Amino acid sequence: MKVFAFRVTGSIPPVLLFIVLCYSVVMITPITIVVSAHASGNLVTPPSLQYSVSVWTHCIPGTIVSYPTPTCSLQNEPISCTASTWAGLAPCVAAVAGGAVYISNYYGNYAGGNPPGYTNVIAAHIGCPDNAQSIGLICTCTDPYVPDSTQTICVTGNNCPVNMSGIPCACNTDYVPDPNGPGCVYQTLTLTIESIYSTKGPFTTLPNGILALKAVVKDQFGLAKAGKQVTLSVDVQSGSGGHDHNENRPKGETCAQLFGVCTLGATDSSGETGFSFRAPAAAGEHTITATCPGCSAANTTVNVKLEGLMPIPASPLYALQDLAGNVIGAIKDKHTDNHYLTGAAIKKLRIFAQAYQETVNPEAKLYLNDASLVWGGLFDVGSTPWKSPHISHGRGKSIDIRAENSGPNNEGAVPTTVFAEVSIEAAKAHSKAALHCAGGQIGTVCNGIPDNRHFHVDF
Amino acid sequence: MKTLYKLFAGIVAMTISFYALAYPGEGIVLDPVTGNYTITYRGDPNSTELSQTLFVPATKIDPTIRSSFRMGEKGVIVYRYAVSNGTTAKQGIVGVVLDQVVDPIVGELPFPSPPNETKAAYDAYSAALKAAIASPAGWHGNVHRDDNRIYWVPNSPMRNGVIPAGRTLTGFGFSSLDLPGVGPSQMDGMGEVFSFSDEGPVEDSAVLDELNRLRDNDFITLAAAVPMIAVPAPFDAAVLLERIQTQMHTWIAMQLIDPAFSAQLDRTFQSAISAYRLNQPKVGKKHVQTMRELIKKEHADADREDGNDERGEKSYHDDKDKHTMIDKLAARVLDFDLKYVMKRMGGEKDD
Numbered sequence: 001m002k003v004f005a006f007r008v009t010g011s012i013p014p015v016l017l018f019i020v021l022c023y024s025v026v027m028i029t030p031i032t033i034v035v036s037a038h039a040s041g042n043l044v045t046p047p048s049l050q051y052s053v054s055v056w057t058h059c060i061p062g063t064i065v066s067y068p069t070p071t072c073s074l075q076n077e078p079i080s081c082t083a084s085t086w087a088g089l090a091p092c093v094a095a096v097a098g099g100a101v102y103i104s105n106y107y108g109n110y111a112g113g114n115p116p117g118y119t120n121v122i123a124a125h126i127g128c129p130d131n132a133q134s135i136g137l138i139c140t141c142t143d144p145y146v147p148d149s150t151q152t153i154c155v156t157g158n159n160c161p162v163n164m165s166g167i168p169c170a171c172n173t174d175y176v177p178d179p180n181g182p183g184c185v186y187q188t189l190t191l192t193i194e195s196i197y198s199t200k201g202p203f204t205t206l207p208n209g210i211l212a213l214k215a216v217v218k219d220q221f222g223l224a225k226a227g228k229q230v231t232l233s234v235d236v237q238s239g240s241g242g243h244d245h246n247e248n249r250p251k252g253e254t255c256a257q258l259f260g261v262c263t264l265g266a267t268d269s270s271g272e273t274g275f276s277f278r279a280p281a282a283a284g285e286h287t288i289t290a291t292c293p294g295c296s297a298a299n300t301t302v303n304v305k306l307e308g309l310m311p312i313p314a315s316p317l318y319a320l321q322d323l324a325g326n327v328i329g330a331i332k333d334k335h336t337d338n339h340y341l342t343g344a345a346i347k348k349l350r351i352f353a354q355a356y357q358e359t360v361n362p363e364a365k366l367y368l369n370d371a372s373l374v375w376g377g378l379f380d381v382g383s384t385p386w387k388s389p390h391i392s393h394g395r396g397k398s399i400d401i402r403a404e405n406s407g408p409n410n411e412g413a414v415p416t417t418v419f420a421e422v423s424i425e426a427a428k429a430h431s432k433a434a435l436h437c438a439g440g441q442i443g444t445v446c447n448g449i450p451d452n453r454h455f456h457v458d459f
Numbered sequence: 460m461k462t463l464y465k466l467f468a469g470i471v472a473m474t475i476s477f478y479a480l481a482y483p484g485e486g487i488v489l490d491p492v493t494g495n496y497t498i499t500y501r502g503d504p505n506s507t508e509l510s511q512t513l514f515v516p517a518t519k520i521d522p523t524i525r526s527s528f529r530m531g532e533k534g535v536i537v538y539r540y541a542v543s544n545g546t547t548a549k550q551g552i553v554g555v556v557l558d559q560v561v562d563p564i565v566g567e568l569p570f571p572s573p574p575n576e577t578k579a580a581y582d583a584y585s586a587a588l589k590a591a592i593a594s595p596a597g598w599h600g601n602v603h604r605d606d607n608r609i610y611w612v613p614n615s616p617m618r619n620g621v622i623p624a625g626r627t628l629t630g631f632g633f634s635s636l637d638l639p640g641v642g643p644s645q646m647d648g649m650g651e652v653f654s655f656s657d658e659g660p661v662e663d664s665a666v667l668d669e670l671n672r673l674r675d676n677d678f679i680t681l682a683a684a685v686p687m688i689a690v691p692a693p694f695d696a697a698v699l700l701e702r703i704q705t706q707m708h709t710w711i712a713m714q715l716i717d718p719a720f721s722a723q724l725d726r727t728f729q730s731a732i733s734a735y736r737l738n739q740p741k742v743g744k745k746h747v748q749t750m751r752e753l754i755k756k757e758h759a760d761a762d763r764e765d766g767n768d769e770r771g772e773k774s775y776h777d778d779k780d781k782h783t784m785i786d787k788l789a790a791r792v793l794d795f796d797l798k799y800v801m802k803r804m805g806g807e808k809d810d
Contacts (some may be wrong), residue, residue, distance in 0.1 A: 313573060313576075315576055316576070316577065316578045316581065317581070344605075347605055348603075348605075350570070351570065351603055351605075354570075354581060354584075354585075355601055357581075358581075358585045359599050359601075359612075359614060384505075387505055388503065388505060389504065389658075389662070390658065391502075391658040391659055391660070391661060391662050392658075392659065392662055394662065419652045420616050420649070420652055421612075421615075421616060423650075423652050423653065424553055424554060424612050424616060424647075425612065427517075427554065427647065427677070428554060428556060428601070428603070428608070428610045428612060429603060429606075430603070430606055430608075432653075432671065432674050432675070433653075434652075434653040434654055434655060434659065435652055435653070435654035435655070436654070436655050436656075436657070436658060436659065437654065437655075437656060438656065438657065446652070446654035446655075446656070447652070447654070450656075456655075456658075456659065458671075
C-alpha cells in the first residue's frame with residue numbers, strides 16, 4: 001500500500017518543509033497570476049528547461065533504493081525535469097541553496113513497493129533567456145525588453161510604438177515614422193524623373209537639344225530622401241523618328257553637368273539630383289531609366305523631335321510617288337517616310353507648285369523628293385549612317401524637287417529650260433531655290449547635266 | 460525725299476562685304492567689279508574640305524515704278540503700275556512685287572484647300588486670278604495671300620521676257636475696295652540660277668546665315684501706292700479718317716512727310732473726325748477740304764492722278780528744287796483718300 005506522508009528528516013524537519021511549501025504556494029500563485037497578466041514583463045514559462053531537479057529520499061543507510069524517472073510539475077502543469085544525477089546514497093541534508101525553491105512533491109516508488117519514506121522534488125531555477133533576469137522562479141524581461149507573443153523570450157520594441165526600438169525609441173531599419181500616428185511604417189521609396197520645373201514626362205526636346213531634368217527620391221509620404229545614389233541609363237526605340245535603320249544608332253546621354261562629368265551625385269536634402277539629357281542629332285523616342293537602392297525603378301520618355309511637322313498631303317499639284325508607286329526619295333530599310341514639313345512650308349509649297357503647274361511648266365507636277373523625316377532632325381544620307389546629314393532637311397522647311405539630270409531619276413524632273421522660272425517663282429513665294437548636284441564646276445556647277453541634280457527649296 | 464525707301468540691297472551689300480568666318484576659310488566675298496559674291500563654305504560637317512559657288516545678285520537693275528489709282532464703279536478703286544528699267548541697268552527686270560496688300564483684290568478667290576483641292580478648283584482659282592490681275596503681254600500675275608503679296612513675273616524670262624535696260628512696261632494692275640496707302644514694292648533682276656555642287660553650306664554655319672540674309676534681300680525696294688486702307692462697312696467717315704491718319708503717320712518713319720506738316724494735318728484730322736462723330740458733316744467736310752488745300756500748297760497737281768494716265772512718280776517730281784513737306788506720291792495718295800471721304804459724304808463741292 002502506498003502511503004503518502006510527510007516525514008521528518010534529520011536535517012529538514014517536516015514542519016519546515018511544510019512551511020516552505022505553504023510559503024511557496026502562497027508566493028507562486030500571485031506571481032503566476034502576474035505572469036498571466038503579462039504586465040510585468042514576466043515569462044510564463046522558460047523557453048527551455050530551466051530547472052534542475054534534485055531528489056531527496058528518506059536516507060536509511062544500507063537500504064537499496066531505485067528511483068523511477070521523476071515527473072515534475074509546476075502548479076499542476078507538467079514541466080520538464082532533468083534526469084537526476086543522484087544515485088545511491090547522498091547526504092540528506094541538501095540545503096535549499098542558490099535560490100532553489102520548493103515546488104511540489106514528488107512521489108516515488110520504493111523498490112519493494114513499500115515506500116520507505118518520501119521523496120521531494122526540488123526545482124532550482126538555473127537561468128533565464130537573454131535580456132531576462134531571474135526573480136525566484138520567474139524570468140522577468142529587463143527593460144526595455146518585453147516578452148514576445150509566445151512569452152518565452154524577451155524582445156525589444158514592445159515598449160516603443162510599433163516598428164520602433166531602442167532608447168530612445170527609433171524606427172527600425174527600413175521603417176519611417178508614421179505621419180498618421182505613433183510608430184513607424186515600412187518605408188517605400190519612390191523614384192521619379194521630372195523636369196527642373198517638376199513637371200512629369202513624357203518630355204520633348206529638339207534634336208541636339210539639352211533637357212534639364214532631375215531624379216527625385218521620396219518616401220510614401222512625399223518626404224524627400226537624401227543620400228540616395230541614382231543611376232541612369234538611356235535607350236532609344238528602334239524605328240522611331242523616321243529611321244528604319246538602327247545599327248550603331250546614336251542615343252542621348254545623361255550627365256550631371258552640361259559639360260564634363262556624367263556621374264550623378266547622391267540626392268540632396270530635397271531628395272533630388274539634377275542631370276541633363278543631351279539629345280542626339282537624330283530624332284527618336286528615348287527612354288531614361290533611373291534606379292537607386294531600395295527604390296522602385298523609374299523611367300520616362302523623351303521624344304527627341306521637332307514639333308509641328310506634318311505629312312505633305314496628296315495633291316494634284318505635285319507627286320509624292322512616281323508612276324511605279326514608289327515613294328520618291330525613299331530608301332528601303334533606311335528612310336521610307338520622307339515627306340514632312342511645317343504647316344507654313346506646306347502652304348508655300350502648294351502655292352509654288354500651283355504656279356509651276358499653271359505658268360512655269362503647264363500641266364506638269366513637281367516631283368517631290370526628300371523633305372524632312374517625321375520628327376525632323378538628322379536626315380542621314382550617304383554611305384556613313386548617322387553621319388552625313390542631308391543639309392537643311394532637319395527642320396521641316398526644305399524640300400528637294402527632282403530636276404533634269406544625267407542620273408536615272410528623270411521622271412517628272414523639272415526641265416532645264418525652266419530652271420530660271422522656278423528660281424524666280426520660288427523667290428516670289430518668299431522661298432529660296434537653288435540647284436544642287438554632284439560633279440559640276442564652280443559658278444556653273446549645275447548648268448550642265450550633272451548627277452543627282454535637284455532643286456533644293458527653303459520655304 | 461524721293462525714293463529714300465529705296466535700296467535695301469545696297470545696305471545689304473555693304474553688310475555682306477566681309478568674311479563671315481565660322482570655320483577656317485569660309486566666307487562671302489563681294490567682287491566690286493562684277494558685283495557678284497563668291498561663297499566659300501564647308502559642304503560636309505564631317506570634313507574640312509571647302510567648296511565654292513558664285514552668287515549673282517538680282518539687284519543689277521535701275522527700276523522705277525509709277526502708281527496710278529482712280530475711282531472705278533461701285534466704289535472700286537483701280538490700281539495701275541508702270542515699271543521702268545534705267546539705261547544703266549545690267550539686268551532685265553523679272554519681278555514686280557507689291558507687299559502689304561492685306562485684303563483680297565476684286566475677283567480674287569481663296570486658294571483651294573482640302574477637301575476642295577481638285578484640279579477644277581485650281582483651274583477656277585487660276586482663271587479668277589487671270590481676270591483679277593492685269594498683266595502686260597508675256598507676264599502673269601499671282602497672289603500669295605498669306606504674305607499679303609501680289610506679284611508679276613515674265614512667262615519666259617529666258618526668252619527675253621524681261622524689262623530690259625531703258626524700257627518701260629505698263630499694264631500691271633488690279634482693282635480693290637481698299638484706299639491707297641504708300642507701301643513697298645520690290646523689283647528684282649535676272650540673276651543666275653543659284654547652285655551648289657554638293658549639299659551646300661553646313662546648317663547653322665555663319666556663312667549660311669549670311670548667305671540666306673543676302674538671298675532674302677535680293678531685290679530693290681521702291682515706294683508705291685498700295686491698297687492698304689480698308690473702307691469701313693457700313694461707311695463711317697470718322698473711322699475712315701482715323702485710318703487715313705494712321706497711314707499718314709507711317710510716312711514719317713519712311714521720310715515721306717515732314718513731322719511738322721504731319722502735326723499740322725493732325726489737328727485738322729482731329730477736327731474733321733470730331734465733326735463727323737458729332738454728326739456735323741458740313742463742318743467735317745470743311746476740315747477735309749482744308750487738308751486738301753494744305754496738300755495742294757505743297758504739290759499743286761496732287762489731284763491729277765485721278766485720270767487713268769500712267770505717269771509715274773519720276774515724272775511727277777516736276778519741282779525738284781522746291782523743298783516740299785510731303786512726298787509727291789504721298790501727297791497724291793492722301794489727297795485721293797480725302798477726296799474719297801468727301802465723295803462718300805455727299806460730293807466734293809462746297810456747301
